[in-house]
Amino acid sequence: MSGPDLVLILRYRKAVTYGFHVLLGALEGHETTTRYDVRFGETPEATAAHIRDALAAGAKVLVLWSFYSPDAAALAQELGRIRELADGPSVLHVAGGVHATAEPVQTLDAGWDVAAIGEGETTLLALVxxxxxxxxxxxxxxxxxxxxLVRTGKARQRPLDDFAGFSLRWDRFNALEITRGCVYACRFCQTPFMFSARFRHRSIGNVRWHVDRMRERGLRxxxxITPTALSYGSQTEEPNLAAxxxxxxxxxxxxxxxxxxxxxxxxxxxxPEHVSREALRLVKRYCANTNIIVGAQSGSDRVLDAAKRGHGTEEVRRAVRLGVEEGFRINVDMIFGMPGEGTDDVQASLTLARDLADLGARIHAHTFMPLPGTPWRDAPPGDVDPATITEVDRLSQRGALYGHWQKQRDHAARLAAAAEAYPRPGRSRTILPTLPLGE
Ligand code: SF4
Known part of the structure; x- marks a missing residue:
């Protein structure tokens, strides 16, 4: 029997396995006349070896990449290395994910042959x-x-139930995506841009099908995966606890x-505003987790307004108090260095972080990154002044704070430089710091 016409090689990195599993789930339910194989390139060298094997067998090769904006620069270097090891006219490197969607020209200029825009399932099936x-x-x-430059528009979005959320055929499992898109429009976040400004939920029957398959495979x-867990089943900002x-x-x-x-x-x-005793008791009744993650983002109401978060700091304090009273360990996400953040705002964030730590919460600290596709793409990179770092260090020594916020400062600077090199029409970074908060 002759070999495949097409070999799909996933540049399979730990950070992005979930996105690939979703594509594999779509692929295994799809009938096609194309004879194809799938290979997992777990390292650059393994990826190059798969490319060489496929070329030797006379197949066309698509190398599929997925990455987040902070990793784009490092992966462009890796792409160069792989091309040195194995390349040919019938090899196409295809980049998907939020960075390729938001910055397709940057992605092509960085060396990929094709940028996939939007949700990958329908595009991959058509490519196959x-x-x-x-x-x-x-x-x-x-x-x-x-x-x-050729642009063929954004990919078609289909209901989550149309595709499996992981892959039985290739035995690749992951947390199940129950909701895609988000009705909130936090200005630092790529989710509403990448997917949609509305929720698309996987139905309960479809979720159950996945859980039944997991149990059959011995998974426990x-x-x-959801942008906001208590929004499951809702189309508004109100939780739907019955769902x-x-x-x-x-x-x-x-x-x-x-x-x-x-x-x-x-x-x-x-x-935070979704946290209620009733909701926490549901989690206790059915779930095994003794911790929950609450998104606070800032201790300054002014900054929260500017970020269009849709809640204030009081809701955060209330959520942590309630969570602790109900016996949960609370992890609170906070972002330092948001656009327009002044000394008072930083002090307010530190005060909130200390108060929540005193209640027993742990702070997951991030540095603001101007992410492509977001309204704050052209904002200055997040920075954190030395006094804040000292205080944040003190909290981490207590075990009250963790996260990659220092590394994110470097990512933020690199993303800001890339944004400057690829200006959006009519936008200039220089005007942003003078914009009043809340615009
Ligand atoms: S930060 Fe969360 S709530 Fe806000 S837009 Fe992003 S996913 Fe939605």
């Missing part, structure tokens, strides 16, 4: 049907033979007496 030829396929940007822990309870009860039953369900903890979080 076309034997790997991107011409005319929706949801792509690439340069034609003359070097002219059910975790969820949440139905979801949790079904998962609890499906995973069986030896299984565990986690909700409102890693890798998802809860908005």
């Amino acid at each position: 049907d076309a034997g790997g030829d991107p011409a005319g396929i929706h949801g792509l940007a690439y340069r034609d033979a003359d070097g002219t 822990d059910v975790r969820f 949440v309870e139905e979801l949790l009860a079904s998962c609890r039953e499906g995973i069986g007496p030896h299984g565990r369900v986690f909700f409102g903890s890693f890798p998802s979080e809860i908005r």
Whole structure:
């Protein structure tokens, strides 16, 4: 029997396995006349070896990449190394994910052949049907033979139930995405831009199908991916606790007496104003997690308003108090160095962090990064002054603070430089610091 016409090689990195599993889930449910194989490139060298093997077998090769904006520069270097090790005219490197969606021209200039714009499932299936030829396929940007930029629009969005959320065929599992998109519009966040400004929920029956398959495979822990856990089943800013309870009860039953369900903890979080005794008791009744993650982001109401978070600091204090009273360990996400943040705002954030730590919460500290696709893409990079660092260090020595906030300062500076090199029409960074907060 002859070999495949097309080989899909995933540049399979730990940080982005979930995105690939979702694509594999879509692929395994898709009928096509193209004969294709899938390979997992777990290192640059392994990826290059897969490319060489596929070329030797006469197949066309799509190398699929997915990455977040802070990793784009390092992966562009890696792409160069892989090309040195293995390359050819029938090899296309395709970048997907939020960075490629927000900055397709940057992505092509950095060395990828094709940028996939928006949700990847329908685009990948069309690419496979076309034997790997991107011409005319929706949801792509690439340069034609003359070097002219071709954009074919954003990929079609389909209901979550249309595709499996992980891959049975390739035995790749992950936290299950129960909601995609977000009705909130926090100015630092890529989620509403990447997906949609509305919630698309996986139905309870479809979630249960996944949980049943997990149990059959001997998997015992059910975790969820969602922008805001207590928004499950809702189309508004109000939680729908009846839907949440139905979801949790079904998962609890499906995973069986030896299984565990986690909700409102890693890798998802809860908005502070959604925290209520009733909600926490649902988590206690059905779930195994003893901690929850609450998104606070700032201790300054002024900054929260400017970021369009839709809640204030009082809701954060209330959420932590309630959580502690109900017996949960609380992790609170905070971002330092947000645009327009003045000394008073920083002091307010430090005061909140100290107060919450005194209540027993742990602060997960981040540095503001001007992320592509967000309204604050052109904002100055987040920085944290030495006095703040000292205080933050003191909290971390107490075990009350953790996170990669120092590394994120470097990412922020690099993203800001890239934004400056690729200005958006009509935008200039120089005007941003003088904009009043709240605009
Ligand atoms: S930060 Fe959370 S609530 Fe805000 S837009 Fe992003 S996903 Fe939605």
